[in-house]
Amino acid sequence: MPAPVSAPPPPGSVEFDEPSGTVVLRTAASCYVLRVDRAEGTVRHVHWGAPVPPADAAALPAWAGHDDSFEGRLDGVEEYPVEGGARFGVPALQVRFADGSGSLEPRVEDVRITDGDHLVVALRDRYRPLAWELHYRVPPGGDVLERWTEFTHTAGPDAEPVHLTRCSSAHWPLPQRPGWRLSCVHGGWSAENRLERTALAVGETTLTSRRGHTGHHAGPWVVLDAGHADEERGEVWATALAAGGSWRLTVQRTAAQRAGVVASEGHEGAEIPLAPGHRHVTPVSVAVYTPGGFGGVSRAFHGHVRRHVLPHPEELRPVLYNSWEATSFEVCEENQLALARRAASLGVELFVVDDGWFGARDDDRAGLGDWTPHRRRFPRGLRPLADEVHRLGMSFGLWVEPEMVNADSDLFRAHPDWVLHLPDRTATELRHQLVLDFSRPEVTDWAYGWLHALVADNGVDFLKWDFNRSFTEAGGHGGGPVRQVYIEHARGVHRLLDRLRAAFPALRVEACAGGGGRTDLAVLGRTDQVWTSDNTDAVDRLGIQHGFSQVYPAGVMSAWVTDSPNPLTGRSVPLAFRFHSAMAGVLGIGGDLTRWTEAEIEEAARLVQRYKDIRPLVQHGRQDRLLAPGEGLLTAVQYTGAGAGRTAVLVWRSSTSFGPAHPPLRLRGLDPAARYRDEDTGAEWSGATLMGYGLPVPALADGDCASALAVLQRTA
Numbered sequence: 001m002p003a004p005v006s007a008p009p010p011p012g013s014v015e016f017d018e019p020s021g022t023v024v025l026r027t028a029a030s031c032y033v034l035r036v037d038r039a040e041g042t043v044r045h046v047h048w049g050a051p052v053p054p055a056d057a058a059a060l061p062a063w064a065g066h067d068d069s070f071e072g073r074l075d076g077v078e079e080y081p082v083e084g085g086a087r088f089g090v091p092a093l094q095v096r097f098a099d100g101s102g103s104l105e106p107r108v109e110d111v112r113i114t115d116g117d118h119l120v121v122a123l124r125d126r127y128r129p130l131a132w133e134l135h136y137r138v139p140p141g142g143d144v145l146e147r148w149t150e151f152t153h154t155a156g157p158d159a160e161p162v163h164l165t166r167c168s169s170a171h172w173p174l175p176q177r178p179g180w181r182l183s184c185v186h187g188g189w190s191a192e193n194r195l196e197r198t199a200l201a202v203g204e205t206t207l208t209s210r211r212g213h214t215g216h217h218a219g220p221w222v223v224l225d226a227g228h229a230d231e232e233r234g235e236v237w238a239t240a241l242a243a244g245g246s247w248r249l250t251v252q253r254t255a256a257q258r259a260g261v262v263a264s265e266g267h268e269g270a271e272i273p274l275a276p277g278h279r280h281v282t283p284v285s286v287a288v289y290t291p292g293g294f295g296g297v298s299r300a301f302h303g304h305v306r307r308h309v310l311p312h313p314e315e316l317r318p319v320l321y322n323s324w325e326a327t328s329f330e331v332c333e334e335n336q337l338a339l340a341r342r343a344a345s346l347g348v349e350l351f352v353v354d355d356g357w358f359g360a361r362d363d364d365r366a367g368l369g370d371w372t373p374h375r376r377r378f379p380r381g382l383r384p385l386a387d388e389v390h391r392l393g394m395s396f397g398l399w400v401e402p403e404m405v406n407a408d409s410d411l412f413r414a415h416p417d418w419v420l421h422l423p424d425r426t427a428t429e430l431r432h433q434l435v436l437d438f439s440r441p442e443v444t445d446w447a448y449g450w451l452h453a454l455v456a457d458n459g460v461d462f463l464k465w466d467f468n469r470s471f472t473e474a475g476g477h478g479g480g481p482v483r484q485v486y487i488e489h490a491r492g493v494h495r496l497l498d499r500l501r502a503a504f505p506a507l508r509v510e511a512c513a514g515g516g517g518r519t520d521l522a523v524l525g526r527t528d529q530v531w532t533s534d535n536t537d538a539v540d541r542l543g544i545q546h547g548f549s550q551v552y553p554a555g556v557m558s559a560w561v562t563d564s565p566n567p568l569t570g571r572s573v574p575l576a577f578r579f580h581s582a583m584a585g586v587l588g589i590g591g592d593l594t595r596w597t598e599a600e601i602e603e604a605a606r607l608v609q610r611y612k613d614i615r616p617l618v619q620h621g622r623q624d625r626l627l628a629p630g631e632g633l634l635t636a637v638q639y640t641g642a643g644a645g646r647t648a649v650l651v652w653r654s655s656t657s658f659g660p661a662h663p664p665l666r667l668r669g670l671d672p673a674a675r676y677r678d679e680d681t682g683a684e685w686s687g688a689t690l691m692g693y694g695l696p697v698p699a700l701a702d703g704d705c706a707s708a709l710a711v712l713q714r715t716a
């Protein structure tokens with residue numbers, strides 16, 4: 001008779017085996033094991049990867065380092081390495097006590113599990129007044145783990161503050177593998193999200209922002225594999241940090257082929273003073289392990305963002321129109337009305353007036369900070385335009401840049417001390433503007449006041465919240481540590497967004513920082529979509545969107561169809577290709593519609609209709625990157641609805657070249673036993689054929705910039 005098998009523990013759970021000190025966190029397809037040793041005062045890592053049964057987990061040896069006089073025997077093996085003792089690796093926690101010392105000696109105080117999915121390991125220094133708690137949570141329904149850390153100054157009120165100089169959300173240890181490969185994005189303004197996949201150097205690799213915002217130059221996430229994973233297969237580990245202002249991810253690879261990621265809010269030198277009795281809570285760091293390759297990692301993040309991050313994941317984002325590329329700073333009631341009428345006729349659902357509607361904003365030299373309608377351009381205020389937009393059946397949106405001020409503004413003349421500055425340093429202007437200090441409550445109260453009035457008085461349904469320069473000379477007011485403001489400014493913005501949304505539950509927000517300079521999980525927790533890039537060239541966008549999709553879902557990726565030739569690149573691209581490129585995310589239109597021909601308007605209206613038809617697949621479905629841009633002639637992305645009932649495939653050929661016919665597109669995520677009908681051609685295939693042999697490439701026009709959309713519906 002076979003031995004009875006006990007039921008496996010449910011995913012989304014935390015188990016604690018008290019005698020061995022072993023904790024097991026389980027997601028749907030992974031397991032994370034750690035060992036608490038009270039006598040030693042350590043929390044060591046045991047395993048992160050494929051599931052192991054509880055009995056094995058308790059018996060597995062905890063990680064151990066070398067024990068010689070030149071090695072730290074705890075290096076790379078601890079869940080949360082501190083600076084202190086024989087530790088020589090990247091610390092997750094560094095402090096400075098009042099006497100200038102910083103060495104820590106941890107002691108384990110407590111291990112507790114709450115709600116079945118939340119583990120807390122409480123530690124404190126053996127002699128000094130600092131306690132820290134490691135928090136782990138398994139959010140239900142996915143393959144993602146969350147970690148964050150909370151610090152408390154435990155001394156009485158007369159004690160000196162403790163300065164936290166590196167207070168990470170987590171250290172994510174990775175197992176020993178013969179080679180490690182790092183995937184991340186880099187770029188710049190109008191060139192965000194260039195995906196790079198390179199061997200991870202032995203040593204320390206740091207991705208960071210020292211800019212006061214998330215940055216175009218790197219994203220706060222990393223993906224790691226042992227060198228063999230591809231889109232569909234292979235073990236992959238990844239982590240993303242829900243932080244904006246300044247941040248640092250350091251990936252360490254040791255000569256022993258171990259790796260680990262330390263994820264922290266704040267860049268080097270950023271200090272947080274912790275007063276007696278006070279608590280500091282880090283942002284959340286999320287992490288994924290999957291055997292399902294890079295596509296598996298992306299889908300795990302996409303699912304997590306939809307289930308646990310976005311304020312309204314159940315909604316479909318509207319097709320929007322934005323005035324920026326059409327009218328630039330020249331917005332006025334008449335030209336916006338003309339655009340709005342055309343936009344409505346196309347099926348646009350949200351009309352957004354971009355920069356230029358306020359103060360003395362005739363160009364970028366003046367007006368930021370004076371958030372009342374421009375007197376000459378909107379002599380009747382904004383309400384008549386908003387009312388007409390509503391009457392046309394669209395929602396009404398406005399561009400704002402609350403954190404910025406031009407020196408040439410009434411606000412700056414009244415409150416020159418509100419900007420980030422250092423008393424004896426030149427205040428560098430970038431785009432002729434300075435940054436207001438949103439770590440100060442009087443400044444965010446002012447912003448709340450005008451934003452509240454603007455939204456309430458004009459029936460505003462949507463804000464595009466911009467941020468158009470990085471910090472310079474960012475000083476603390478009142479003599480605080482100067483670099484704390486990089487963290488506290490971003491937190492001030494988050495609090496303000498939370499407050500505004502609480503006051504206007506129907507208000508929706510797009511995050512923007514000169515395009516994609518503010519794309520992170522923290523901002524996605526209080527906005528609904530992200531302006532992906534100021535680069536609206538439909539070909540360039542394919543690469544930018546490919547990088548974006550590694551972590552963030554298509555349902556937050558705002559993409560506009562603009563004029564051809566593109567104003568930034570000068571490239572001419574057919575309307576259908578421009579649409580197909582933007583239809584891969586949240587479709588918007590940003591061209592000068594008053595100059596589009598009737599034929600273009602008709603074609604655009606048809607494509608908007610088509611987008612609305614596939615929108616649930618794109619915005620809420622499963623995304624498979626079939627062919628990455630730059631790897632061959634074609635780029636292709638597939639979006640599949642729940643239950644694999646319907647699937648949409650977008651294909652682009654940016655530039656043509658003589659050669660053999662394109663091989664079929666091997667689809668993914670379908671039911672092999674089901675049959676699927678191409679809604680345009682009527683051709684019918686089984687799921688098995690579409691995934692095994694592939695979908696014959698849909699007809700593409702000759703020449704460069706050809707594209708197609710195929711939609712297949714399950715028939716049986």
Ligand code: GLA
Nearest residue numbers: 324354355512513514515534
């Ligand atoms: C930033 C945004 C643009 C536009 C301009 C307006 O660059 O990314 O979309 O709103 O500001 O000044």
